[in-house]
Structures are given as structure tokens and as C-alpha cells.
Amino acid sequence: MTDRTRIFLLLTPALLLLGGLFLAGLGLGLLRSFRYMPALGLTEPDLSAYAAVLASPGFLASLGLSLWIAGVSTVIAAGLAVLSAVLLRQTFPGRAVILFLFQLNLTVPHLVGAIGILYLFSQSGSFARLAFAAGLIGAPADFPVLTQDPWAIGIILQYVWKEVPFIGLILLANLQAISPGHEAAARSLGASRWQAFRHVLLPMLMPGLVAASALVFAFAFGAYEIPLILGAHAPEALPVLAYRSFTDVDLANRPEAYAMAMIIALIGAGLLAVYARLALPSRGRDAR
Amino acid sequence: MRADRVRLLAGMALALWLVLPLVPLAIWSVAHGWRFPDLLPVAWSFKAWSHAFSASSGVLHGLGQSMLIASVATALAILVGVPAGRALGLYRFRGKQLVLLLLVAPVLVPPIAIAPGLHGVFLQLGLTGGVPGVILAHLIPVIPYMTLVMAAVFGRFDTSHEAQARSLGARPWQVFAHVTLPAILPGLLTGALFAFLVSWSQYLLTLVIGGGRVQTLPLVLYGFATSGRNDLTGAIAILYILPGALVLALTARFLTGRAPGLAP
Numbered sequence: 001m002t003d004r005t006r007i008f009l010l011l012t013p014a015l016l017l018l019g020g021l022f023l024a025g026l027g028l029g030l031l032r033s034f035r036y037m038p039a040l041g042l043t044e045p046d047l048s049a050y051a052a053v054l055a056s057p058g059f060l061a062s063l064g065l066s067l068w069i070a071g072v073s074t075v076i077a078a079g080l081a082v083l084s085a086v087l088l089r090q091t092f093p094g095r096a097v098i099l100f101l102f103q104l105n106l107t108v109p110h111l112v113g114a115i116g117i118l119y120l121f122s123q124s125g126s127f128a129r130l131a132f133a134a135g136l137i138g139a140p141a142d143f144p145v146l147t148q149d150p151w152a153i154g155i156i157l158q159y160v161w162k163e164v165p166f167i168g169l170i171l172l173a174n175l176q177a178i179s180p181g182h183e184a185a186a187r188s189l190g191a192s193r194w195q196a197f198r199h200v201l202l203p204m205l206m207p208g209l210v211a212a213s214a215l216v217f218a219f220a221f222g223a224y225e226i227p228l229i230l231g232a233h234a235p236e237a238l239p240v241l242a243y244r245s246f247t248d249v250d251l252a253n254r255p256e257a258y259a260m261a262m263i264i265a266l267i268g269a270g271l272l273a274v275y276a277r278l279a280l281p282s283r284g285r286d287a288r
Numbered sequence: 289m290r291a292d293r294v295r296l297l298a299g300m301a302l303a304l305w306l307v308l309p310l311v312p313l314a315i316w317s318v319a320h321g322w323r324f325p326d327l328l329p330v331a332w333s334f335k336a337w338s339h340a341f342s343a344s345s346g347v348l349h350g351l352g353q354s355m356l357i358a359s360v361a362t363a364l365a366i367l368v369g370v371p372a373g374r375a376l377g378l379y380r381f382r383g384k385q386l387v388l389l390l391l392v393a394p395v396l397v398p399p400i401a402i403a404p405g406l407h408g409v410f411l412q413l414g415l416t417g418g419v420p421g422v423i424l425a426h427l428i429p430v431i432p433y434m435t436l437v438m439a440a441v442f443g444r445f446d447t448s449h450e451a452q453a454r455s456l457g458a459r460p461w462q463v464f465a466h467v468t469l470p471a472i473l474p475g476l477l478t479g480a481l482f483a484f485l486v487s488w489s490q491y492l493l494t495l496v497i498g499g500g501r502v503q504t505l506p507l508v509l510y511g512f513a514t515s516g517r518n519d520l521t522g523a524i525a526i527l528y529i530l531p532g533a534l535v536l537a538l539t540a541r542f543l544t545g546r547a548p549g550l551a552p
Binding site: 003004006007009010011013014015017018019021022024025026027028029030032083084087090092093094095097098101102103104105106107108109110111112113115116117118119120124125126128129130132133140158161162163165166212214215216218219221222223224225228229239242243246257258261262264265268269271272275276279280 | 292295296298299300302303305306307308309310311312313316324325326327364367368369371372374375376379381385387388389390391392393394395396397398399400401402403404405406408409424425427428431432435485488489491492495496506509510513514518521525528529532533535536551552
């Protein structure tokens with residue numbers, strides 16, 4: 001058996017199953033987003049579902065909200081993850097405990113995190129009770145609205161909680177591979193601690209940081225159950241809006257749900273392009 | 289000395305923030321009446337736990353469904369992911385980039401983009417509203433996960449031991465059982481346990497393909513969270529994170545934070 005045959009046989013089951021499921025879902029979604037649904041008598045594909053979606057203010061508000069949630073969550077989580085990775089690279093009492101908590105956090109489903117954040121930050125939650133006990137507020141309504149709020153603060157807090165350990169552990173693994181000699185050399189040439197970090201360590205961490213951030217952005221942009229728990233009623237995060245229009249009793253609105261799904265897929269494809277450039281081995285290195 | 293103190297304080301703040309959201313869940317699960325503005329419940333009770341373990345709450349059924357779906361999805365992912373991981377870890381070939389791209393795509397293209405179309409396909413095949421369809425849908429995030437972990441495992445695998453076993457007359461399945469499997473087993477187990485957690489955490493794919501008729505634990509949890517039963521919600525949430533904590537205890541020494549070993 002040649003290597004080519006062997007590779008083909010090894011890959012086929014996984015690619016058939018995954019490709020079949022993924023591309024079938026995407027393909028049928030694409031057809032229906034063009035209003036091609038023979039069962040409903042629609043046999044002339046057109047772009048009117050996209051036109052309707054893009055013209056509706058609700059869609060644009062939801063798209064904007066989801067981009068805001070994903071962008072802010074990713075920037076804050078990435079920044080805190082860099083700080084934590086730098087902290088955890090050094091030895092100090094309790095370091096092992098934090099490493100354990102980082103790993104424990106990875107195994108906690110986002111839905112649990114979302115409910116936990118709700119119980120902490122809602123107007124009758126733990127922090128509101130502490131504020132009442134401290135005499136800062138007189139009633140739940142005096143506490144700032146931090147969950148189910150228009151700025152999606154609760155949603156962003158949940159992603160920061162879950163993703164700092166995710167990015168932090170990836171950065172720590174990358175840091176292990178970087179020899180401390182580079183920084184020492186910079187320091188011996190007169191660089192301050194900050195300069196050594198900014199001009200030596202950070203550039204070396206950047207590819208891993210951006211690749212991990214792309215994963216976080218994609219997740220925060222596309223997740224459904226977190227904004228469902230922690231989001232405001234209007235505007236809704238885009239995945240919540242897309243699911244609601246998909247389950248609309250009026251079947252005539254279905255193509256618009258598919259069009260929204262395809263717009264979400266397109267944004268995912270853009271992130272895939274970024275991720276592929278940074279994290280997948282290039283052909284040059286592959287050929288060696 | 290000042291730097292040491294800053295480090296310690298930062299570490300303590302970080303540790304506190306990491307456990308904080310789990311604290312009210314744990315307290316609620318044993319609270320008997322915990323209204324605003326009480327800092328702690330007025331009375332304690334295991335009522336929520338006993339209700340969670342009674343048949344009528346649907347929690348045990350949800351736990352069973354989640355276990356079944358995640359186990360079968362993981363087993364299927366091992367069957368196809370170990371061979372594919374071997375091809376990716378050991379060989380360079382034309383089209384490898386494309387294969388990797390297809391594997392990463394389901395991680396970056398969210399389930400909400402795929403689920404509506406997949407629902408249409410599964411409707412034609414009679415796979416909606418049941419466990420088999422939900423298992424197949426879960427394979428979309430689980431297979432890439434398993435395959436990428438196995439690609440990393442095989443990337444560090446030395447094939448010369450297999451060649452030696454073969455030259456000594458071992459049959460292919462003997463080579464696999466006595467040489468290959470023992471070498472890849474630690475990585476395979478870690479990958480499998482975390483692939484299990486990927487399925488275990490799925491919400492939207494179960495909701496869309498199961499059509500509300502497949503009630504896994506997260507769906508049961510969401511139902512109680514929105515019905516104002518905070519005590520029961522706390523108990524289910526703790527129950528829901530236990531397998532993950534167990535997995536961590538079992539695999540802590542394998543976890544090094546390599547990218548394919550994690551899900552965002």
C-alpha cells in the first residue's frame with residue numbers, strides 16, 4: 001500500500017462524516033437563504049431574504065450588539081490573560097492553586113458560568129446584597145443594572161471569566177517554549193523590565209495570542225445560551241434573534257432566518273481565514 | 289519585596305474571581321429561603337438535592353441523556369479521529385492545509401449558522417426529535433476536537449517501534465494492540481475526556497435537532513433557571529460541573545495547555 005492510499009484511507013471516515021454533516025447543514029442553509037424551497041413552491045432563487053434582513057433595523061442592532069460583545073470580551077480577556085500568564089510564569093505562594101482553578105474553569109460549561117454571573121451581579125444578587133449591607137443602596141432597584149442590560153455587561157463578564165483561563169493557558173504553554181535568554185539579553189543591554197516585555201516577549205507571544213483571540217471572538221460572537229440568560233430583551237444578540245426567527249410560526253419568514261445564519265457563517269469564515277494564516281502550518285514549513 | 293506582595297495580591301484577586309461565580313450556585317443548592325437582602329440563607333436544607341434526585345424533576349433523566357449522547361459521540365469520534373489524526377500527525381501530503389481548514393471550520397463557524405440547515409437535512413432523513421440525530425449533530429464540534437488532539441499525539445509518535453514489531457512477525461492488529469495503542473493511550477484518553485465535555489456542554493445543537501424532545505442536562509438546567517427555582521438551579525449546576533471536575537482530577541498531569549487540548 002502506498003503512502004497516498006494509506007493517507008486517503010485514514011482520513012476518509014472522519015472527512016466523510018464531518019464534511020457530510022457540516023457541508024450539508026451549510027449547503028441546505030445557503031439554498032434556503034436564496035428562497036429556494038420547492039416544498040413551499042419556491043423554485044426561483046433570489047436575494048430578497050438577504051435584502052429584507054439587511055434592511056431590518058432589528059438585525060443591524062443585533063449584529064452590532066454581537067460584534068460589540070465579541071470585540072470587548074476578546075480585548076479584555078486577552079489583556080487580562082497576558083497579565084495572568086506573565087504572573088503565573090513566576091513562582092509565588094498559591095501559584096499551583098491558580099493553575100488548578102484555571103484548568104477547572106475550562107471544564108465548566110458556559111451555561112453554568114452565565115447563571116453564576118446572574119446570581120452575582122443581578123439587582124437582587126450577591127453584590128447588590130453586599131451593597132445594601134454596606135448602606136450603599138436602599139432597594140434592589142438602586143443597584144446598577146449589570147445583567148440583562150443594554151451594554152451587555154453581564155455577558156461580557158461571563159466571557160471574561162471563562163476565556164482568561166483559556167487564553168492564559170495557551171500563552172503559558174507558549175511561554176514555556178520561549179527561552180528566558182532573550183529577555184535576559186535585552187535586560188543586559190539596558191532595556192527596562194517593561195521594554196523587555198514590550199519589545200521582546202510580547203512579539204513572540206503575538207501569533208498564539210491572536211489565534212486564541214480569534215477562537216474566543218468566534219465563540220463569543222456565535223454563542224446562544226449565554227445571551228439568552230444574561231442578555232436584554234432588545235436588542236437581542238444575533239444568535240438569539242436568528243434562532244427566534246428560525247422557530248417563527250410563520251414559515252414565510254424562514255428564509256430570513258437562513259439568511260441570518262449565512263451572514264453569521266460568513267463572519268465565521270472571515271475568522272477562519274485569520275486563524276488559518278496564523279495557526280495552521282504554512283506550506284513552506286510543511287515541505288521543509 | 290514590594291513586587292512579591294503585588295504578585296501575591298494579584299494572585300489572590302485572580303483566584304477569588306475564578307471561584308466567585310460558583311459560590312452563589314453552591315449556596316443556593318442548600319438554601320431554604322434566601323431573599324434580598326439576606327447575605328446568607330435564613331435556613332439550610334437539602335430539599336433541592338432530594339428533588340433533583342427524584343424521578344419527577346427530570347434531572348436524572350437529563351443526566352442520563354447527556355451521558356448517553358456524550359459517550360456515543362465520543363466513541364464515534366475516537367473511531368474516525370484516531371486514524372485521521374494519524375494521517376495528519378505522521379504524513380505531509382497535498383491538501384493537508386484543506387483538511388486542517390475543514391477541521392477548524394466548525395470551531396470558528398458557530399452552531400447557529402449550521403443548525404438550521406442541518407435541521408432541514410435531518411428532517412428529510414427522519415433524524416430530528418431523537419437521540420441519534422442529536423448525537424450526529426454533536427459530532428460536528430466533537431470530531432475536529434478529537435482529530436486535532438490525535439494529530440498532536442501522533443506528531444510526537446515514533447513509528448520505528450511498529451516497524452520493529454512487524455519485522456518480528458507481529459500481525460497488524462497485534463502491532464496496534466501491543467505497540468501503537470499503549471503509546472498513544474494517555475493522549476487518547478485526555479482527548480476523549482475533553483471531547484466528552486465538548487458534547488456535554490452543547491446547548492443549541494441539542495435544542496434545534498432534538499426539537500425540545502431530547503432533554504439533556506443543560507436544557508433541564510435552563511428550564512429551572514428561568515422558572516425561578518434558584519435552589520434547584522444551583523443543585524443542577526453543581527451536578528452539571530462534576531464530571532468536568534472529575535475529568536480534571538483524572539487528567540491533570542496530562543494537561544499542558546496545548547491549543548488542541550482546549551475548547552474556548
